[in-house]
Amino acid sequence: MALNRRAIKANARQFIANGQWVHLFLAGIVIEAVNYINFGTSTYVQLRNTFNAIYQTQFFNVSWNIMSLIALLLLPLQVSIAGYYLSCLRKSGPELAGVYEEAAAHYGRYFCTMLLKRIYITLWTLLLVIPGIVKALSYSMTAFIQHDNPQLTSTQAIALSRRITKGYKGSLFVMQLSFFGWYLLGTITLGFAYLYVHPYLYTTQAMYYELLRQNALDRGIASPWEFGIVPEETFSPYGSEGGQPYQWQPPQQSWGKADAYEPRQHSGNQADGSASFSPEGWDRWSSGR
Numbered sequence: 001m002a003l004n005r006r007a008i009k010a011n012a013r014q015f016i017a018n019g020q021w022v023h024l025f026l027a028g029i030v031i032e033a034v035n036y037i038n039f040g041t042s043t044y045v046q047l048r049n050t051f052n053a054i055y056q057t058q059f060f061n062v063s064w065n066i067m068s069l070i071a072l073l074l075l076p077l078q079v080s081i082a083g084y085y086l087s088c089l090r091k092s093g094p095e096l097a098g099v100y101e102e103a104a105a106h107y108g109r110y111f112c113t114m115l116l117k118r119i120y121i122t123l124w125t126l127l128l129v130i131p132g133i134v135k136a137l138s139y140s141m142t143a144f145i146q147h148d149n150p151q152l153t154s155t156q157a158i159a160l161s162r163r164i165t166k167g168y169k170g171s172l173f174v175m176q177l178s179f180f181g182w183y184l185l186g187t188i189t190l191g192f193a194y195l196y197v198h199p200y201l202y203t204t205q206a207m208y209y210e211l212l213r214q215n216a217l218d219r220g221i222a223s224p225w226e227f228g229i230v231p232e233e234t235f236s237p238y239g240s241e242g243g244q245p246y247q248w249q250p251p252q253q254s255w256g257k258a259d260a261y262e263p264r265q266h267s268g269n270q271a272d273g274s275a276s277f278s279p280e281g282w283d284r285w286s287s288g289r
Helices: 005-027 029-055 065-073 076-089 097-105 107-127 129-138 142-148 154-165 169-177 180-188 194-219
Strands: none
Touching: 005 029, 005 076, 005 169, 005 194, 076 097, 076 107, 076 142, 076 194, 097 107, 107 129, 107 142, 107 154, 129 154, 129 169, 142 154, 142 194, 154 194, 169 194, 180 194
């Protein structure tokens, strides 16, 4: 499967233009505000330290430790916000309050997953910058996966992200790189352009996840249970009651044509009660048929 970046981004722009922008922006406003304040405060502290070192003065002292701690405690919101975007794509009628309710309901699991992801990326980045970038792309679908199946452990969600992004990290990197101009515009406009950029970026990422998920199901890379499509008691790839691991085989029922990787309605039920949504032009998002 070859991901058609331009078509996916065009569909993302169309989606947020159809009355969705305000809801998508408001879903992440709290965590974005904290990140902005944290970034601004840390930048100020670095400039202050440089100024004090050069001129041997003691400039006004501001610590960003509190804001960093708040940003850390809000890590579970990254999962629930990712879920909100998925729910909007799947037309399940999510409510903004659900973002905070979901994060609170699964706070411990979500916090551990996103913290472990951050630790892994940091350690790889300390080794070398390029491995850090590669691993960040490899783990980029973790939040979506954890939302679809909150029963997965942190390591299972991260490992599944690695599986479904294998062979597509280059495509994900180009997609992220294609937003460089938008972030440059956001810097020039003192952050005002980010009001549009972030919903645009996160919608695009959610659409990439939907395609990678469908591709993984069609190719037997992952099981329906791992994505929360069938109940755990029906099937679990992580072991039976006797301790013997199940051998996953591609499903006999049709998830769609083997050469067509677009999300569609599944016969199973999502763990969150939602169904996959196919917006107009979805089948143009993947090429190489």
